[in-house]
Amino acid sequence: MGYYDQDPRNPQRPKGNKSKGFLMGLTGVLLGALLVIFATDFGLFSDMELNPNKNAAGDTEQNVTNETVNVDVNTAITEAVEKAQGSVVEVENIQKSSMFSQDGQAGVGSGVIYKKEGGKAFIVTNHHVVANAAQLEVALVDGTKLEAKLLGSDQIMDLAVLQVDGSKIDEVAEFGSSSNLKPGEPAIAIGNPLGNFPGTVTQGIVSAADRTIGVDPNKDGQPDWQAEVIQTDAAINPGNSGGALINIKGQVIGINSMKIAEQAVEGIGFAIPSDIARPIIEDLEKQGKVMRPYMGVEIVPLSQVSNYHRQQTLKIPNDVTQGVVIMGVESTSPAASAGLKEFDVIVELDGKKVNSPAELRKHLYTNKEIGDELEITYYHEGEKKTATMKLGESKGSGE
Secondary structure (H helix, E strand, O other): OOOOOOOOOOOOOOOOOHHHHHHHHHHHHHHHHHHHHHHHHOOOOOHHHHOOOEOOOOOEOOOOOOOOOOOOOOOHHHHHHHHHHHHEEEEEEEOOOOOOHHHOOOEEEEEEEEEEEOOEEEEEEOHHHHOOOOEEEEEOOOOOEEEEEEEEEEOOOOEEEEEEEOOOOOOOOOEOOOOOOOOOOEEEEEEOHHHOOOOEEEEEEEEEEEEEEEEOOOOOOOOOEEEEEEEEOOOOOOOOOOOEEEOOOOOEEEEEEEEOOOOOOOOOEEEEEHHHHHHHHHHHHHHOOOOOEEOOEEEEEHHHOOHHHHHHHHOOOOOOOOOEEEEEEOOOOHHHHOOOOOOOEEEEEOOEEOOOHHHHHHHHHHHOOOOOEEEEEEEEOOEEEEEEEEOEEOOOOOO
């Protein structure tokens, strides 16, 4: 074996004639010397290569000047970062009982300056970055801290808009379109990971341009919304939330929002596409909330109801296994006007099956506008019925 199992303290010496070994060694030395002479005489090594400190006259030089080599480097990424980096800020969520963010009572995320108008600057970030804040502060790229006012926040889309004094704001992000993104194109994340590394840049690609994932902001184990997101392998860590995902032109194509944080998972992060975020940002800035159509019901998935209550309380047929159960109806709401009651089970909207609250919201918020009519198929005490309601304007987080 020789390399791994030989004991260096007791080497195995080869047996043989000592004089024979000496002659072979001497022969090797002589051959080596001849090869060096041969190589030198025939120009295989120049004198400068054998002794780089010798000049052409044969004198030894003490100071050697290294030759400068110009390398053609693609600067597109650095130029994109330079264009967008100044518009990405740190957002600090200050809780009533906290003095320092390190004690766990305050959170730190990121935000993007998207507009400057009338002496004010406007910043988009994530809802979960600013949730339950007693006070909000924004730190610019040069370290300047500004008090921020929360104009509006939306839990479903996980977006929020802040307003700050614009007198010290010089850079505003340029938003690009997310509708024509293709898997494989460059994606660059800029943010403040861990709350300690402002302006951090990570590079990756667009892994998927139109991914749909379930989100559960109220942590009840059931997805409340099917979010349309950009998937990227650019590193997105805690503190990056609310920061910018930019393209090779330095344009914001997404607002970094979340990642899959499991031990066996690497490089799966998500951003809210710019084209989806834009109208939400506008509503939050101007009205403080997102203007959505509204039914006026509280719902839970039918899958959470036991077989006993399906038969005794809801009284639905055994073959009805998917839908949403109405647990409450607001008085004077569109649902109340349409005759919907507590414990009714909605199975279709506009002729399309509804299997979960997330699907109901998706249909309501994506396909409908305030004032539109909505056809509902539902079961009331075991009887299948249909009703038509005129959708109202959302007043809060209910459907």
